[in-house]
Amino acid sequence: MKALVTGGAGFIGSNLVKLLCDKRHEVIVIDDLSSGFRKLVDERVKFYKGSIADPKLLGKILPGIDVVFHLAGFSTITYSMTNPAVYFQNNFMNGIILLEAMKKAGVKKMVYASSAASYDGRKKTPVAEDDPIGPINPYGASKLAFEHAMSAYYHSFGIEGIALRFFNVYGPNDEQAESTRAIPQWLKAALRGRPMPYYWKGRQKRDYIFVEDIARANLFAAEKGRGFRVYNVGSGTGIWMIDILKKIEKILGRRLDLKDMGERSGDPKYAVADTSRIKKELSWKPEVGIEDGLKRTIEYFKTNVI
Numbered sequence: 001m002k003a004l005v006t007g008g009a010g011f012i013g014s015n016l017v018k019l020l021c022d023k024r025h026e027v028i029v030i031d032d033l034s035s036g037f038r039k040l041v042d043e044r045v046k047f048y049k050g051s052i053a054d055p056k057l058l059g060k061i062l063p064g065i066d067v068v069f070h071l072a073g074f075s076t077i078t079y080s081m082t083n084p085a086v087y088f089q090n091n092f093m094n095g096i097i098l099l100e101a102m103k104k105a106g107v108k109k110m111v112y113a114s115s116a117a118s119y120d121g122r123k124k125t126p127v128a129e130d131d132p133i134g135p136i137n138p139y140g141a142s143k144l145a146f147e148h149a150m151s152a153y154y155h156s157f158g159i160e161g162i163a164l165r166f167f168n169v170y171g172p173n174d175e176q177a178e179s180t181r182a183i184p185q186w187l188k189a190a191l192r193g194r195p196m197p198y199y200w201k202g203r204q205k206r207d208y209i210f211v212e213d214i215a216r217a218n219l220f221a222a223e224k225g226r227g228f229r230v231y232n233v234g235s236g237t238g239i240w241m242i243d244i245l246k247k248i249e250k251i252l253g254r255r256l257d258l259k260d261m262g263e264r265s266g267d268p269k270y271a272v273a274d275t276s277r278i279k280k281e282l283s284w285k286p287e288v289g290i291e292d293g294l295k296r297t298i299e300y301f302k303t304n305v306i
């Protein structure tokens with residue numbers, strides 16, 4: 001297959017690109033490097049530094065593409081609370097520019113990096129795709145809004161759209177400089193001997209899924225997904241944040257200094273996936289458990305980031 005990966009220089013995109021190249025697919029990457037890194041992009045791909053908001057560039061690279069993996073976007077919940085319009089512009093409107101360019105170039109399928117932030121984490125856990133949605137922060141709303149656009153582009157123009165609602169992704173290549181994601185923040189702090197900031201005293205339940213499992217889910221979606229369909233992608237198991245901290249302590253073999261940051265707005269209490277649908281329809285299930293995944297992530301941070 002000939003694939004275009006938007007956001008292929010980012011954390012998840014770069015892991016997906018590697019998997020696609022390993023499976024001998026032909027891959028093109030477009031990334032404006034706003035939060036990604038050129039060094040993370042596999043050497044086997046053709047790389048375009050540019051934005052998905054540039055229809056001229058898209059018109060040049062889209063013809064002949066079988067599937068677009070759309071991962072480009074802004075993904076920090078706290079910044080979306082201070083800059084909602086910027087998030088809607090990039091995650092929604094720029095995605096429409098991409099869909100329009102696909103329509104024009106005759107590209108018939110998109111696999112999209114949607115988010116667990118589509119759900120209201122206060123209502124039900126674990127949460128399934130047909131449970132009530134209701135984002136509680138602008139980031140979640142911008143991601144969900146684009147799912148609706150994909151539905152419209154499938155029913156109106158025949159562009160198939162598989163939206164994957166990733167839960168909490170962790171693993172190698174998560175190098176965002178100002179990341180507010182817990183695991184990279186904690187690992188950087190722990191390895192530098194600084195206090196590890198944590199919220200809500202760690203009493204939030206999350207569903208952590210290793211990035212290679214997410215990459216595999218994207219590939220399965222491209223190969224087996226049909227029409228317009230939404231899938232949760234998570235481990236299917238909830239873990240308290242405080243227990244992740246304890247696991248990191250255990251792997252590093254020492255007690256860590258914690259910094260209680262209190263509460264934080266925009267944070268759901270629960271985000272745990274019901275993964276029955278993706279298991280049944282795409283035959284996907286996670287292969288990397290949390291301890292193995294954390295060990296591999298710590299090794300990566302020790303070698304590449306610290």
Ligand SMILES: NC(=O)c1ccc[n+]([C@@H]2O[C@H](COP(=O)([O-])OP(=O)(O)OC[C@H]3O[C@@H](n4cnc5c(N)ncnc54)[C@H](O)[C@@H]3O)[C@@H](O)[C@H]2O)c1
Nearest residue numbers: 007010011012032033034035036051052072073113166169
């Ligand atoms: N990391 C998670 O836990 C998680 C969970 C749910 C969903 N997602 C979604 O997965 C996708 C990838 O997230 P990530 O964690 O790899 O983040 P990331 O910031 O590492 O990757 C995003 C990439 O998109 C690029 N980009 C942003 N706007 C662009 C534009 N207009 N044109 C071209 N490139 C652009 C950035 O430079 C970056 O390389 C995002 O869409 C995010 O919303 C991530």
